[in-house]
Amino acid sequence: MSNVVVSDPAQLAQACADIMWSTDRASQNLGIVIDTVGPGTAQMSMTIVDSMVNGHDIAHGGFIFMLADSAFAFACNTHNNYAVAQFCSVSFLRPSKQGDRLTAVAEERNRGTRSGIYDVRVTNQEGKTVAEFRGHSRVIPGTFFPVPEKSG
Amino acid sequence: MSNVVVSDPAQLAQACADIMWSTDRASQNLGIVIDTVGPGTAQMSMTIVDSMVNGHDIAHGGFIFMLADSAFAFACNTHNNYAVAQFCSVSFLRPSKQGDRLTAVAEERNRGTRSGIYDVRVTNQEGKTVAEFRGHSRVIPGTFFPVPEKSG
Amino acid sequence: MSNVVVSDPAQLAQACADIMWSTDRASQNLGIVIDTVGPGTAQMSMTIVDSMVNGHDIAHGGFIFMLADSAFAFACNTHNNYAVAQFCSVSFLRPSKQGDRLTAVAEERNRGTRSGIYDVRVTNQEGKTVAEFRGHSRVIPGTFFPVPEKSG
Amino acid sequence: MSNVVVSDPAQLAQACADIMWSTDRASQNLGIVIDTVGPGTAQMSMTIVDSMVNGHDIAHGGFIFMLADSAFAFACNTHNNYAVAQFCSVSFLRPSKQGDRLTAVAEERNRGTRSGIYDVRVTNQEGKTVAEFRGHSRVIPGTFFPVPEKSG
Secondary structure (H helix, E strand, C coil): CCCCCCCCHHHHHHHHHHHHHHHCHHHHHCCCEEEEEECCEEEEEEECCHHHECCCCEECHHHHHHHHHHHHHHHHCCCCEEEEEEEEEEEECCCCECCCEEEEEEEEEEECCCEEEEEEEEECCCCCEEEEEEEEEEEEEEECCCCCCCCC | CCCCCCCCHHHHHHHHHHHHHHHCHHHHHCCCEEEEEECCEEEEEEECCHHHECCCCEECHHHHHHHHHHHHHHHHCCCCEEEEEEEEEEEECCCCECCCEEEEEEEEEEECCCEEEEEEEEECCCCCEEEEEEEEEEEEEEECCCCCCCCC | CCCCCCCCHHHHHHHHHHHHHHHCHHHHHCCCEEEEEECCEEEEEEECCHHHECCCCEECHHHHHHHHHHHHHHHHCCCCEEEEEEEEEEEECCCCECCCEEEEEEEEEEECCCEEEEEEEEECCCCCEEEEEEEEEEEEEEECCCCCCCCC | CCCCCCCCHHHHHHHHHHHHHHHCHHHHHCCCEEEEEECCEEEEEEECCHHHECCCCEECHHHHHHHHHHHHHHHHCCCCEEEEEEEEEEEECCCCECCCEEEEEEEEEEECCCEEEEEEEEECCCCCEEEEEEEEEEEEEEECCCCCCCCC
16 A cells, blocks of 8 residues: 555556445445446446345335445545545436346546536446436545655 | 225325335335335434444445435325336435434425425434435326226 | 624524625516515515517526526525525426516525525416425625624 | 438437527527537537626526526437426536636437436636536427338
């Protein structure tokens, strides 16, 4: 960890994600997997299992939100600064059934000093869009790695 | 079931909720409890447990969404017609810790023939607001109980 | 102005609104009228005129947003602190025609130290709901009236 | 008009926009200009004038919404089917001053049979993002041009 080159955005993104993942029991317990992560972006996958569905074998929308929210959380925490979700919205476009493999791709739409906007598309194994999510993040105090002092 | 008086809104709301609950493995697995339900309204509670938190013992926002979304789902399904979530938004106002007991109260803001808007406030055991959620529902074909034919 | 009793919420709300209104050319030019204002609340009205409609004599949704947004702006600025809109959402439920008289009622849903949530319902002259709006405000530096020093 | 080749998406988009524009007094009165239009996309511009600002020469957020909403409306009406706004959200990221020239670019995020999602970024003359808007459209009965019968 101590060798992370904070000035390399791709390496920094991966290192931040590694730290977050190691303590994210919630995502782990849901069977979520990180496919890829990069500066301002993250892709995560999850299979809809028995405990996520209602009597019609349709996934509870909350689990789709959860997958999208996790991708958003990882994407907005790739710049070394701690960031949290402030406001999220989700449009459910197509139902998911038990056994479906869902993939969420989070991309940075906008990033300011204190806040950011991330768009997450959730698709199923057929590539069809299941949900569109937009998350607003806010930076809070703290960094994953020491910020190098700026030389004069 | 066959004795449900569909014309009594309170009895109908409870009966619809009973049916939904019996098959809602997702909410059951999260330890969610229905406190009360009525026409266009529902109150549900949940405790933040170990599997819902990240390394800082702060609840993953997705579980707060899940509780609010469940209360919304039950509230919008109290009028006999099947209804599903179409669009949801959530503002996270205060973090929740492991052990917190959260309560979500869903109230009907607007109901048309085909769609509805429900506001859900999530508070913790101190009565402080943790999140504000707004859900848009859409009616789909199907009813919980047979609709009595209208007499001429 | 100098006699405003800042400790009287109702008088303070009215005084803040008077100041805002005197410089709000945008709302004035749209023919918006303030019906009432109070702590965390505001009611405003507007008639849909020729310049607000498209070829089908249906009001451009932007003007309905504008009315709701104005009511929100006045409501969130009734506590002496300057506040601005950060995030807004609107659901269009029913079209408005030329000649319709719309009324927007803004109510405070949540207020923290730095931010607030306000719900605005827009109805027409028949009392039917035209739109539901939710606005998130953020406090910025500055007050309408000097804040009295707290005595020890 | 009668010569519009409905099967050419680019030509159809322009033709739909021409019809919409001819009757859109609201956008015309605000000084909005259509820069370009294409299948599922539209770019429109507007200058912040005196009547759009408050006493601090800051543009009323409603006019920024209006510009974004217009770009959204044109973009979602480029496929021949009439479409209307159902739900919109906007994040205000940076204030605009009198004299600023704002540009809104609407792009199709998702399109189903009955509904669509469009993202609109509003930037100022320096290319800085002023607002991010997301609009949900819904198809209503009617088309701009006769739909050719499908041959067997």
